[in-house]
Amino acid sequence: MTRLNRRTRTAILAGVMVCLLLALTGAGLTMNPARYGPDYSVKLSSPSAAHPFGTDYIGRDMFARSVKGLSNSIIIGGFAALVSAFIALALGLFAASIGGAADSAVSFFVDLFLGIPHLVLLMLISYAIGKGFTGVICAVALTHWPNLTRVIRAEVLQVREAQYVLTAQKLGAKPFVIAARHILPHVLPQFIVGLILLFPHAILHEAAITFLGFGLSVDTPAIGIILAEALKHIATGKWHLVFFPGAMLVIIVMLLDKMGELVKLLIDPGSAQE
DSSP: OOOOOOOHHHHHHHHHHHHHHHHHHHHHHHGGGGSSSOGGTTOOOOSSSOOTBBBOOOOOOOOOOHHHHHHHHHHHHHHHHHHHHHHHHHHHHHHHHHHHHHHHHHHHHHHHHSOHHHHHHHHHHHHHHSSHHHHHHHHHHTOOHHHHHHHHHHHHHTTTSSHHHHHHHHHOOOOHIIIIIIIIIHHHHHHHHHHHHHHHHHHHHHHHHHHTTSSSSSSSOOHHHHHHHHHGGGGGTHHHHHHHHHHHHHHHHHHHHHHHHHHHHHHOOTTTTT
């Protein structure tokens, strides 16, 4: 039997993780609302075969609510991370390719956003926009680009000194043409890895501001809301209302973080033939 190299094993493992995330998202999107609706006859039930995670104070199935909440978090986190990553890519290319005042302006805004406490900035933006899905997506998207911008800017500054880029400059190519044709392909690996690593941060911050009351509305199944409501009952011995949804959130975040590491291994030429 042929032994698979590290690259192939990594690709298979990353594919399995993607399938799990897609399955979870699809299950939440297609779930019948009655599955996580109230049923007062079974309120505050302990975990059982019918309700693996138990039920909350109005009889809603916690497993179904957790799946639906994580599905919402994945959708919000994925969209917000994508927007934030493209902001970082555009600003990083712009700053390093143009240089001068443009580079100074982008660096100033990066330092400004990094200098403000992250969670406070998230809450302020979400509250200003009106909370809900739009507020959370805008808050996460507008606050997660600075670190990736620095990475892309540093990579562009290095590639910009390559001989073929200097030759294109001498031949009269415009800065934006050089950035699009000669520099962008070399920063795409960092962009893809950065995008994936932004994903778990976006999910965690969506859950955090929702937990604090600055995110999704209370009638929306969301992990932050589930945890906030469950904490009111933990003193009565209903630990499972917090433990299982929280554990699912941690597992998904760790899964996404691991997937980012695997994709980095796939992209890294040094690990191609291991």
